[in-house]
Amino acid sequence: MPDTFARDRIVAAQAILASIFASQKALRALAPEHSWAGLGNLLGDFGELLATDHYKLNKAPSGSGDYDARTADGRSVQIKTNFASSQIGFRGEADLLLVLGIKLDGSWEEIYFGPYLPVKQLARFSGRDNKHMIAVSKLRSLAAAITPSAATL
Structure with a gap:
């Protein structure tokens, strides 16, 4: 079982990635001529x-x-x-x-x-x-x- 620091770090990284992916989705809606993938x-x-x-x-x-x-x-x-x-x-x-x-x-x-x-x-x-x-x-x-x-x- 990972220690608290490692677990918190993973959760933080997941949240940041989720934010990036949500932003990419918004960027696709704003400028669909680009893939933003x-x-x-x-x-x-x-x-x-x-x-x-x-x-x-x-x-x-x-x-x-x-x-x-x-x-x-x-x-x-x-x-x-x-x-x-x-x-x-x-x-x-x-x-x-x-x-x-x-x-x-x-x-x-x-x-x-x-x-x-x-x-x-x-x-x-x-x-x-x-x-x-x-x-x-x-x-x-x-x-x-x-x-x-x-x-x-």
Whole structure:
């Protein structure tokens, strides 16, 4: 029989998970075009919601492969959402990359929104994960280096 601490911890974790699952159900009702499924997809769906609502991007159809949205002028955009990782992983090709950082209170910041190719050129390839990886700090530096005319999207 588990001790009181372990039992209380399990009960607390169950309550938190129940809250997350209830929130996912509410999010599905609010924005049914996103799956809001699984804990891993929750962050990604939130990033895509920000991209469509804040950046006015058009969500790509399911199964679009390398990209998640399109700009009004038709450019493809891969969207990455980060909470705590120091690295961003990505695969495939797109015209633009949008990387959003989510904070503990659910607020967010734009880490990078610009051309995809320079990011891919700076990234390292991880054969183990079969994807490119780039440090968030490198993305911030690249974003700062983009001239206003190049960053016009």
